[in-house]
Amino acid sequence: MSSDFDQIINRDNTRAIKLEFRQRNFGNADVLPLWVADMDFAAPPAVQEALLNRFKHPIYGYTNRPQPFFDAITGWLQRRFNWDVPSSWVDFSPGVVPNLGLAVQAFTNPGDGVVIQPPVYPPFFGVVTDFGRKVIENPLIEAEDGYKIDFEHFEKVTAHPDTKLFLLCHPHNPVGRVWNDDELRQMGEICIKNNVIIISDEIHCDLTLFGHVHKPLATLSSEISNITITCMAPSKTFNLAGFSTSYMIAENPNLLQGIRSLIHGYHLHMGNTFGPLALEAAYNQSEAWLEDLKRYLEGNVNLVADFVNVNMPEVIVRKPEATYLLWMDFREWGLESSELKQFMIQKAGLGLNDGPTFGTQGKGFQRMNVASPRSIIQQALNQLYEARKTLK
Ligand SMILES: Cc1ncc(COP(=O)(O)O)c(C=O)c1O
Structure with a gap:
């Protein structure tokens, strides 16, 4: 067929x-x-239609992101992940990688350690080293039945006093793992114990295959939610990467504000006219x-x-x-x-x-x-x- x-x-x-x-x-x-x-x-098709309709109007000036933008996101999280998120926890970001880089600047100082789990999407290294922070590797373990997390080593590196941040890739690019509840809970609890903030890059969350189910890290417990910023986007899911439109979710207002103040400081919050329309048509109709x-x-x-x-x-x-x-x-x-x-x-x-x-x-x-x-x-x-x- x-x-x-x-x-x-x-x-x-x-x-x-x-x-x-x-x-x-x-x-x-x-x-x-x-x-x-x-x-x-x-x-x-719904995304193409929404964009074409807007393109027909010939003025492409500054635009905002009204409530329907946030409703589309919170509706999606509710329907797809059974996650009830008030819109006050959500804010726009001009890309998930920019969000990672901003988090590194917001929550660490030069010389601090940031934990990542290679093999991993290359910008996870760059967003740390480009700002003069130290990459702390917790390499994944390659087992017969797939990649696993080395919890013993994770515990050791997160306990180091210089370690301030953990960049989680969930699902993990390139090894394709959707971390399960046990794995997520263990990572979360170890970070809570060691005062390490987690940025959970969940950009691939919608693309689960063969019956696997994605659970957002922040839904594991309110304690884990309190130290986590989740980064998501419609870009991988609906092939919209050219619009530089993504968003972050944090229950803890201090975490959200930490990144938001940098986004506003650099005036990155304007975004573009088309990305939000594409996001809404994708989440609401596709x-x-x-x-x-x-x-x-x-x-x-x-x-x-x-x-x-x-x-x-x-x-x-x-x-x-x-x-x-x-x-x-x-x-x-x-x-x-x-x-x-x-x-x-x-x-x-x-x-x-x-x-x-x-x-x-x-x-x-x-x-x-x-x-x-x-x-x-x-x-x-x-x-x-x-x-x-x-x-x-
Ligand atoms: C894990 C992961 N995070 C982020 C990105 C890119 O995100 P953005 O284009 O929103 O910066 C990719 C793209 O491949 C990715 O695989």
Whole structure:
């Protein structure tokens, strides 16, 4: 059965980073672009309609975010996560990564430690080091049945007097884990004990697959909620990253105010005219589209996992519990990091994210974005299979 997601939409001349930065990133403008985490799918029809209607009015001056913006968010959190959030806990932010950087500035001083759990989305390192803070790594443990948290080490690093902040990635990019209640509770309680504030990046929360359920960290207990700022956005879910529109949620007004004062100080609160309209149309009218998307992504994940299993069983692909990002383990090939990277570009013609950019733990891994029409994913697999024949 064909689906709208099967349609190949030409993104040339749209200034898409995924396409246009290929030369810069891979030294080759022709690799199949399966890297930057956006999707090669059209945004939901209701979103397109809302934007087109607004675009028809020719004046694009300053605009605000009235109550319907907040109602769309709180309604979404209620329906999707059974989380009752008053709008006073919610505020706009111009992106989740900006929010992480602002949190680092708001809640730590130069030289303080910030805990992250590599392999992890590369900006988790940058938002700490760019402001002169120290990255404190609590590497994930790689077990037979998937990645786990090293609680013993987590306890040790959070107890260090210099540690002030923990950046949690939930669901975790790139390993695809949706942390379960036990894991969330343990992380939360250890941070409470050690006076460490948590920024919970939950940008991938809507993209749970194969029946996995996302529980926002802050819903575990009021004590955990009190030390947590949750960052969410419709950008990954509905393919709206170009609008730089996200939001944060904090029950503790001091935490919300800590970031809000920086956002206002830098005058980042204006945002843009279109992002909030896109968010509202997505959250209020596009739930069915999201369910269809998730089924399609599961199909793509299954395609890759089955293909690899049959045709190159030495490569390990664990199905993600959430996200459209596959963390593929090529260590059996025995290539050096630079060789693996060049193999993907030159031999396989693929533009993937190189494992070591997620931390040293990513050596021997590549991250593949499967949010593309299935025929493109099949093409990528065929190219990989052909290239593999050249391995000694
Ligand atoms: C975990 C995570 N956080 C944040 C972002 C980007 O957020 P934003 O575009 O809102 O800065 C991404 C994008 O891939 C991500 O994977």
